Amino acid sequence: MNLSHFSAVLLFSLFTSIVFGITQRTEPKKMVRFAAFCFVLFVAGTVAASWAMWLIKP
Amino acid sequence: MTTKVQAAAAAGGKMGNGDAASTSVSPALVLLAGWLVPGTGHLLLGKWVRALLLMVSIMGMFAIGIALAGKVYTPNTGEPLDMLGFAGDLGSGVLYLLARLLGWGQAPVLVAVADYGTKFIVVAGLLNIVAAVDAHSLASGRKQS
Numbered sequence: 001m002n003l004s005h006f007s008a009v010l011l012f013s014l015f016t017s018i019v020f021g022i023t024q025r026t027e028p029k030k031m032v033r034f035a036a037f038c039f040v041l042f043v044a045g046t047v048a049a050s051w052a053m054w055l056i057k058p
Numbered sequence: 059m060t061t062k063v064q065a066a067a068a069a070g071g072k073m074g075n076g077d078a079a080s081t082s083v084s085p086a087l088v089l090l091a092g093w094l095v096p097g098t099g100h101l102l103l104g105k106w107v108r109a110l111l112l113m114v115s116i117m118g119m120f121a122i123g124i125a126l127a128g129k130v131y132t133p134n135t136g137e138p139l140d141m142l143g144f145a146g147d148l149g150s151g152v153l154y155l156l157a158r159l160l161g162w163g164q165a166p167v168l169v170a171v172a173d174y175g176t177k178f179i180v181v182a183g184l185l186n187i188v189a190a191v192d193a194h195s196l197a198s199g200r201k202q203s
Contacts (some may be wrong), residue, residue, distance in 0.1 A: 016119075
């Protein structure tokens, strides 16, 4: 199996966010919202960190 | 002394809102089952949608990690980081035992995606521990629903 770095990020974020949503909230609607929030944070954080590394490269 | 969380859980149980209070499954059994097979703890409590989502997420993550040629850690290597990796991997329960029995994840990590695979496997184990503890909290009434 060969994944691009970005698709690996998407899969990691998706699965982790689902588990976080289910375990960290009590109501289904809040679970979905928290999972979506975590997913966006994971992906956006990774993209931001990637750009930061690109900017500080020698 | 009763904490706010315990009081709320007790009140939820009295009102019939606490699913855990209405089941007769032992919290320890739920914890053990949830650790051994991802999602089984929630399944025992009748929360099959959550169980299915947890099972697909954790098993999917573990399977992708194996497919990416990630490393499955073994005990007693003497390296502290390997021991932490082993503790994470062990969280996957029977998936870890299956991987060891079938010899998955034994090849050396040579490319970046294989290193991602190693992380996928470790995180799948850690997420399974979180899910099993969540099922235990539901069974004991500490978490309401």
